[in-house]
Amino acid sequence: MSVITVERKVLEKNDQVAEMLRDQFTRQNVTVLNLLSSPGSGKTTLLERTLELLRGHIATAVIEGDVQTDIDAQRIARHHVPVVQIITNGGCHLDAMLVRDALAKLALDDIQILFIENVGNLVCPASYDLGEKFKVVIVSTTEGDDKPVKYPKMFRVANVCVLNKIDLLDYLDFDIVRFKENARMINPNLHFFDTSAKTGDGLDKWTDWLEHLI
C-alpha cells in the first residue's frame, strides 16, 4: 500500500511539471509528440524517415529516451537535427522532470515540432504525461492484432496510432480490420496511419498530417 501512495505522489509531481511544460510549449509555439511503443516496432526508423521528409519544410528536434545506450541518438544525429539523449539507467519510462532537464539543451524558439522518443515499453510510459500535445503509439504488424486489448491503457491515452511494418502483412496472420476494431473498442477517437518505414509506404499521409499541425 505504501508503494501505491508513493507512486501516486510521483505521478502528481510528474503531472504538475508536465502542465508547466505544456504551457511553455504553447507559449513558444512548439508542437510536441510523444512516441510510444514496444521495443522493435520500428519507432526510430519511422522517426528517421519522418525527419528526412520534413527537412526543409519544418524545423524539428528530438529527445531520445533509452534505458542504457545512445545508439538511437547517434542514428538521429546523422539527420542533422538537434537531438538530446536521456539515459534512464534502467528506468522503464521518461517522466516530465527528465524532459524538463533535456529542454535546457534545446533552443525551443527555433523548433516547430519536437519528437520525444520514449523508452521501448508498452506499459509504464502510458502513465507519464510529458506535456506533449499528442501521444503516438506505434505498433508493428508483427506484434499481433490483439495488442490493444492486452495493453489497453496505452491505447486509451494515445491520440494517434501508427501501424508500422505493413510490408510484412503478406507473411503474417495479422488481421488489420480486427486490429483497428480492437483499438477503437478501447479508444473510439484514435486516428490511424498505416506505414512501412522500410519501404516508405504510407509515410506521405503521416507527414502531411504532421505538416498540417503547425
Add this chain to the structure above:
Amino acid sequence: MSVITVERKVLEKNDQVAEMLRDQFTRQNVTVLNLLSSPGSGKTTLLERTLELLRGHIATAVIEGDVQTDIDAQRIARHHVPVVQIITNGGCHLDAMLVRDALAKLALDDIQILFIENVGNLVCPASYDLGEKFKVVIVSTTEGDDKPVKYPKMFRVANVCVLNKIDLLDYLDFDIVRFKENARMINPNLHFFDTSAKTGDGLDKWTDWLEHLI
C-alpha cells in the same frame, strides 16, 4: 531519492519471497521457467506449441501474467494444462508475492515443469526474481538485432535466449550473427535456441532441452 529507497525495499522483500519459492520448487521437484519478452514476440504461441510437444511426456502447468485480460490464459487452457491467470491491473511486471499467491491454486506435486509467462515488457520484469530456475528471454527477429545492447539488463539476467519468428528472416534486415554477438557481449553464458513457433522450426531442440531438465 525516496523513491529509490522504496524501490530497493520492494526488491529486497521480493528477493526474500523468491528464495522461499526457490526452496519450495526444489523440495517439490518442480523446474520453473520465467518467460520474458516484449509484447508480440510470440511468447504465448511458443508456449502453446511447447505444451503440445511435451504432452504425455512431462506434466506441465502455467502461470500467466497480464496487465489486463485473460486472453492468454484462455489460449493456454485449451491445451488441457493447469493454468492460473495473474492480472496486474496495469502493473508492468510479475513479482514473487504474486507468484506465491498463484501457487495456492496449483497442485505442485503433480507438476514437473512450471512455465511463468511474464508481462510483455523487456525492462521491468528483469529486476524481479520469481524463484525460477531459468529466465528465458524470447526475442523475435522482427525486433532488430540491436535489442541486447539496448535492453542489456534483460540479457544479463537471462540464462536462455529463444530467437523466435525465424520464418521471417528472408523479409527482414536482421543479422542473426550480429544479434548473438551483441547478446554474448552482454552475457557470454547465454544459451540460444532459434525457433519459429508458427512453422515449428527449431522447436525439437528447445523441447529436447526441456525434457533433459527433469
